[in-house]
Amino acid sequence: MILKMISTAVSCLMISESRNKIYLFERNRNMNVKEKITKAAMNKAVNYITKNPEENLPKLLNWLDTLGWTQMDEVSETLHKVVDDKENIWHKYIINLCQEIDLDVLKTFFTNFVVNELMVGFKKGLELSDIHGCNIPGAILMDPTSACNLKCTGCWAAEYGNQLNMSYEEMDSIISQANELGAYLFLFSGGEPLVRKKDIIRLCEAHPDCQFTAFTNGTLIDEAFANEMLRVKNFIPAISVEGFETATDDRRGAGTFKKVERAMQILKEKHLLFGISCCYTSNNVDVIGSAAYFDKMIEWGAKFCWFFTYMPVGEHAVPELMVTAEQRKFMYEQIRKFREEKPIFTLDFWNDGEYAEGCIAGGRRYLHINANGDYEPCAFIHYSDSNIREKSLLEALKSPLFMAYHNGQPWNENHLRPCPLLDNPHKLIEAVEQSGAHSTDLESPEDVHHLSEKWADVADKLWVESGHFCSECGKCKTVSENDT
Numbered sequence: 194m195i196l197k198m199i200s201t202a203v204s205c206l207m208i209s210e211s212r213n214k215i216y217l218f219e220r221n222r223n224m225n226v227k228e229k230i231t232k233a234a235m236n237k238a239v240n241y242i243t244k245n246p247e248e249n250l251p252k253l254l255n256w257l258d259t260l261g262w263t264q265m266d267e268v269s270e271t272l273h274k275v276v277d278d279k280e281n282i283w284h285k286y287i288i289n290l291c292q293e294i295d296l297d298v299l300k301t302f303f304t305n306f307v308v309n310e311l312m313v314g315f316k317k318g319l320e321l322s323d324i325h326g327c328n329i330p331g332a333i334l335m336d337p338t339s340a341c342n343l344k345c346t347g348c349w350a351a352e353y354g355n356q357l358n359m360s361y362e363e364m365d366s367i368i369s370q371a372n373e374l375g376a377y378l379f380l381f382s383g384g385e386p387l388v389r390k391k392d393i394i395r396l397c398e399a400h401p402d403c404q405f406t407a408f409t410n411g412t413l414i415d416e417a418f419a420n421e422m423l424r425v426k427n428f429i430p431a432i433s434v435e436g437f438e439t440a441t442d443d444r445r446g447a448g449t450f451k452k453v454e455r456a457m458q459i460l461k462e463k464h465l466l467f468g469i470s471c472c473y474t475s476n477n478v479d480v481i482g483s484a485a486y487f488d489k490m491i492e493w494g495a496k497f498c499w500f501f502t503y504m505p506v507g508e509h510a511v512p513e514l515m516v517t518a519e520q521r522k523f524m525y526e527q528i529r530k531f532r533e534e535k536p537i538f539t540l541d542f543w544n545d546g547e548y549a550e551g552c553i554a555g556g557r558r559y560l561h562i563n564a565n566g567d568y569e570p571c572a573f574i575h576y577s578d579s580n581i582r583e584k585s586l587l588e589a590l591k592s593p594l595f596m597a598y599h600n601g602q603p604w605n606e607n608h609l610r611p612c613p614l615l616d617n618p619h620k621l622i623e624a625v626e627q628s629g630a631h632s633t634d635l636e637s638p639e640d641v642h643h644l645s646e647k648w649a650d651v652a653d654k655l656w657v658e659s660g661h662f663c664s665e666c667g668k669c670k671t672v673s674e675n676d677t
Contacts, residue, residue, distance in 0.1 A: 246291040250276045286536040290496065295464040301426040302466060305404040309377040317375030327590045328556030328599045332378040333371050334572055335364060335562040337389040343410050343445055357564035361392045363581055367562065368400050370586040381407040382572060384564060387430075390418055397425040406431055408470045408499075412449060414456035419463050431470040431499055432457060436480040437489070443476075454493070461494030468497035468538075473524055474514040475503075482527035487535045497538040500528060504573045504615065506634075525609075525655065546611030547659065553611075555598025556590045567633045570598050574614055574621070576630040593628035607661070609652040616652070 254276050275283040290299060310331060318329040339357040368379060381393060386407040397405050404427055411432035422428050435441040438450040460467045469490050473481040480486055481500075490498055502521060505512045516524070525544045532539060546552065553559055554571035561569040567577035568589040579589040589595060601620060603611065610616035613624065624630075 246288055247279075250287065282533065282536055286538070289536060293464060293494075294466055294496070295423065295426075298423070298426050298464070298466055301401075302404065302429070305377060305402060305427055309402055310404060314375035314377050321374055325587065325591065327587075327596060329374050329376075329590065330371070330556045330559050331376050332380060332559040333367060333376060333562065333586075334380040334382055334559055335359065335367060336383045336564040337364065337381055337386050337392060339384040339564040340388050341383055341385040341410075342388065342412060343385065343449065358389075359562070359564055359566060359581075361395060363566065364392070364396060365399060367581065367586060368396065368403060372400075372403070374587065377403045379403055379405050380559075381405070381409075382561075383408075385410055385413065387413040387418070390421075393428065394421050394425055397428050401425075401427060403427060405429070406468075408433065410445065410449070411453040411456040414459065416459060419459050419465060422460075422465055423463055429466045429468065430460070431468045431497075432495075433470045433472070434490075435472065435474075436477045436486065440477045440480060444474075457493045457495070466496055467494070468499065469493075469495045470499045470501070472501045472503055473516060473520075475516050475520060476514065478516055478520045478524060482524050484531070484535075487531050487537065491535065491537050495537060497540070500524065500539065500541040500544075502543050502615075506573055506575060522655065543612060543615065544609065546608040547656075547661075549608070549611070551603030551605070551608045551611040552598075552613065555602065556595050557598065557602055560590075560595070563633060565633065568592070568595070569633060570595065571614075573612075575633045576625050577633050578628050578630040594624065594630045597624035597628050607652055607656045609656050 254272055275281050275287070278284055315331055318331055322329040336357075337359055371377075371379070379396075386393065387409050390413065393405065393407065397403075406429045409430050409432055411430065411434075414430065414432075422430075432453060433445070434450075434453055435444050441450040441453070442448065457467065471481055502516055502524070503514045505515055521544065524541065528539050528541050528544065531537075549558065552571075554561075554574065556570070559571075561572040561574075562581060563569060563575075563577075566581040568579040568581065568584070568586075569575060569577050576594065578594040579592045581589075584592065601613070601624060604613045604617040604620045605611065613621040
């Protein structure tokens, strides 16, 4: 009788599991069909828009509205403001892109990033996140190598050592796994990723439906590599510049600035898309946040800029390079001011938390894989409990460390304090200790207890000034009342 009961129970479980597998298969198949239809339709739209952007942009937006792609009213309103108003700075920016960038490169960018990543992949990632109960990233940041041809003061990447490499096959596998989860954006860091530029180009060839970029010092970009970029069409460098010549050379070495300027000149002459990666420190923040610097980036031909605040990570960190709260506030205000005035797209990795609704790491929007193959929640969080040689991407996203991120985000109701390292260090301590994650700093393993808060008071005041209130402690409201 007992055996019969066990047998019946097992049979029921098998039937249930089988039904679940059929359901998931059908759901995935339907998702894939939708993907193909959407991509085909949007590819036609991209060809249509690039023929005559001034005339066809409004028509395309109206079409997207009827299909429900713009979804929220505020999104549709913002897009129409940009597209319909020819005097709008972002209207001019879009038209400028179409006039200055190689048409095939631009088409590839729109197809791979706007269609595949933002329209198709983002929706798929949300659905899969519900199915699996974990974060599903839209972008993967990985380090092909820890080697670098420069030794920049305070660089966190140097803490990994200089002998580590991911194989081409390992990177290729990660990209394929990520595609299955809806991710089509891949970023390379290091080390200096262009030490592996042949493999990067090879990956671009193997995955023509993906968009690739790299945070690079720019010194290895030459005519030959620019021609390869033109050929594959789906690679965009983000070149690290620390301001003007003195500031850049002081941190990166004498002569670096002139080499970088030459690289940008080559890219501009070949009508290639590229951007700038800016780390602002206590020494260069006044320059980085100036109108003159923004104008110079535009003159160089850069179409976007990633801003990062200096993080004192690793044994050879320089805490003195950390910006003060007032300096971080200065960048917060300057970047928002210039977004209304300057035709260059900007992202501030920390201070844009209010738009991303907090921290984007831990697979919520992205994750980092170092050159040793360790899955890390963030490029600045050198802790891991999983490695690519032991776990698949999806398995890593379900690991204790990544689930701690999934369950803990947002780390703070004030999204101007999004980071568990810089803004909420007690949260990082909890995540590391609960998950049993280990330090991936190979020179000097980091004790998570040494990290501290810097920014809280200023961030709370800015959060209130931008019209937000947190519900938990009432501190923000108190700040607001005290200021009135």
